[in-house]
Amino acid sequence: MNFFDRLHDRIRTVDSVVSVGLDPDQSRLPDHLAEHDLPRWAFNRRIIDATHEHAAVYKPNAAFYEDSDGWRALEETIAYAHGKDVPVLLDAKRADIGNTTRQYAQLLEKADAITVNPYMGRDSLQPFLSNEEAGVFVLCRTSNPGGSDIQDLELETGEPVYERVAALADLWNENDNVGLVVGATKPEELEDLREQVPNLPFLVPGVGAQGGDAEAAVEYGLADGVGLVNSSRGIIFAGEDDGEEFAKASGQAAKRLKKRLNQYRD
Numbered sequence: 001m002n003f004f005d006r007l008h009d010r011i012r013t014v015d016s017v018v019s020v021g022l023d024p025d026q027s028r029l030p031d032h033l034a035e036h037d038l039p040r041w042a043f044n045r046r047i048i049d050a051t052h053e054h055a056a057v058y059k060p061n062a063a064f065y066e067d068s069d070g071w072r073a074l075e076e077t078i079a080y081a082h083g084k085d086v087p088v089l090l091d092a093k094r095a096d097i098g099n100t101t102r103q104y105a106q107l108l109e110k111a112d113a114i115t116v117n118p119y120m121g122r123d124s125l126q127p128f129l130s131n132e133e134a135g136v137f138v139l140c141r142t143s144n145p146g147g148s149d150i151q152d153l154e155l156e157t158g159e160p161v162y163e164r165v166a167a168l169a170d171l172w173n174e175n176d177n178v179g180l181v182v183g184a185t186k187p188e189e190l191e192d193l194r195e196q197v198p199n200l201p202f203l204v205p206g207v208g209a210q211g212g213d214a215e216a217a218v219e220y221g222l223a224d225g226v227g228l229v230n231s232s233r234g235i236i237f238a239g240e241d242d243g244e245e246f247a248k249a250s251g252q253a254a255k256r257l258k259k260r261l262n263q264y265r266d
């Protein structure tokens with residue numbers, strides 16, 4: 001089954017478009033988890049237990065797992081999320097020349113969807129795009145302040161680079177498996193892009209810790225009700241508590257965000 005069909009079903013089941021970002025910054029984990037073999041996995045397991053009823057997907061960012069223990073923690077996390085019927089979108093922002101990108105595409109043997117970087121062009125994304133089961137979210141207009149350095153540059157046609165990326169992603173969507181990453185900190189761009197590519201679901205990061213616009217994220221992020229609004233630190237580090245209560249706070253934060261976003265859904 002195609003990723004976006006599965007996501008559609010998941011959104012209906014939990015009545016939520018919340019993507020829970022699993023970015024277990026080791027400097028912020030509760031002290032008592034240090035006694036575990038894999039503290040990041042111990043942390044994520046508790047977060048998943050507390051949030052899965054509100055999670056349309058989990059979005060681990062690969063940056064928080066790129067060491068030997070980290071990959072083990074990530075594998076455990078993905079398997080556990082799947083055990084709770086929650087799809088996993090790996091925020092890896094990959095792409096490279098052909099033989100290298102074929103290696104990267106093996107990440108989709110574990111995760112259900114991935115973020116990719118369009119800078120190297122179609123051939124660098126082909127192994128992801130041709131995986132019909134997987135979701136492929138193309139970075140388009142990112143949430144960070146420096147996103148404008150390149151993405152806002154005007155081409156000779158007058159269109160900004162991010163609009164050209166959206167047009168290309170639409171062309172690359174031969175298997176109905178492509179979405180865009182568009183930051184909630186860019187509500188005007190969200191609106192323009194929704195008009196430009198009405199059928200592509202968006203992954204919208206930047207609500208919560210980055211202060212993005214939750215209403216615009218929902219209004220423009222969803223295509224036929226399918227899309228994702230991500231919060232990572234705002235959910236997983238919602239608790240002040242350094243003991244076992246941290247997970248409860250994350251469950252409450254995920255539920256609050258779900259309710260807030262649902263106000264704006266049709």
Ligand SMILES: O=c1ccn([C@@H]2O[C@H](COP(=O)(O)O)[C@@H](O)[C@H]2O)c(=O)[nH]1
Nearest residue numbers: 061142143183205208209210231232233
């Ligand atoms: O444009 C982008 C693309 C990706 N991200 C990632 O999303 C989360 C956001 O975390 P918060 O703690 O909710 O700010 C993180 O993994 C980023 O690397 C993004 O923020 N913006």
